[in-house]
Amino acid sequence: MSSRLMPVGAMVGVGLLLAVTIASAQQRPQPPAAAAVSREVAVFNPVDGRIRVLSCRAEGDHVARGEVACELDPAGLKERIAVEETEVHALQSGSQGARLAREAAAMELSEYREGRFNKELIEAEGTIKLAETDLMSAQDTLDWTRRMFDKGYVSMSEKLVKELAYKKSQLTLEAAQARRQELVKHSRDRTIRTLMAAVETRRERELSRQAALQRAEAGLKRLHDQVAACKVVAPIAGRVRYESPLGPGAVVRDGQVLFRIVPNEEPAGASR
Secondary structure: OHHHHHHHHHHHHHHHHHHHHHHHHHHOOOOHHHHHHHOOEEEEOOOOOEEEEEEEOOOOOEEOOOOEEEEEOOHHHHHHHHHHHHHHHHHHHHHHHHHHHHHHHHHHHHHHHHHHHHHHHHHHHHHHHHHHHHHHHHHHHHHHHHHHHHOOOOOHHHHHHHHHHHHHHHHHHHHHHHHHHHHHHHHHHHHHHHHHHHHHHHHHHHHHHHHHHHHHHHHHHHHHHHHHHOEEEOOOOEEEEOOOOOOOOOEEEOOOEEEEEEEOOOOOOOOO
8 A cells, every 4th residue: 555655745845846846936036138129118109100110229229218310301391381380370260250250240140130120210200200291281282172172262173282282291101100010020030030140140150160269279299299299208217129130211110219218227226
């Protein structure tokens, strides 16, 4: 029985020895080179599209944090900025014009509500008063003419002329009264609706112009930010390392790794 247990005991001993060996290897400090690689910081091309490299630090050069390590050519971006600035200026003028047009429409609506309608109403009532006075005068003249006609002092033609003048005065008064009624019942509401619609139309146009201007200004700001980003700086202090050769004239794409920074090695005993 003891002879059968001996191989099992040997296998258990070997397993324990192997486990201790693996644990010791895992706890052993990594070589300095491997630790430095794990702390490398990759720096990517921050500019949209493709762009040409103007200059870059040599492989192994030491750079301080915030120091320019690579410079990209901003010429194409600056050309786009000139075009975008012209468009922004045009949109600013259009937005200002749309705002002034909306303000003018709102002012016209306010003036109609507060003044013009009352002025038109007063004018209509004045026309009615004048027509009433003319009608009364025409009535008096016609009455006198008829009396004179009955007495033989006025001819039939003169009497007909005065009757026509009276009818004309009646029609003038009726037209003035109809004008006032139309102004109060229909024209005021219709005019206010028309003026309000004009205000809303111009407001929508103003908002549309403002939105277009904001988009253009945001695009222009991004282009300026991209020009500033052409000076690519080191995020930490360390040595420059390239995955593949990179020099002046090279064309890089957006998001491409430009270089890596290998951090400075800590002096011995610094962590103590």
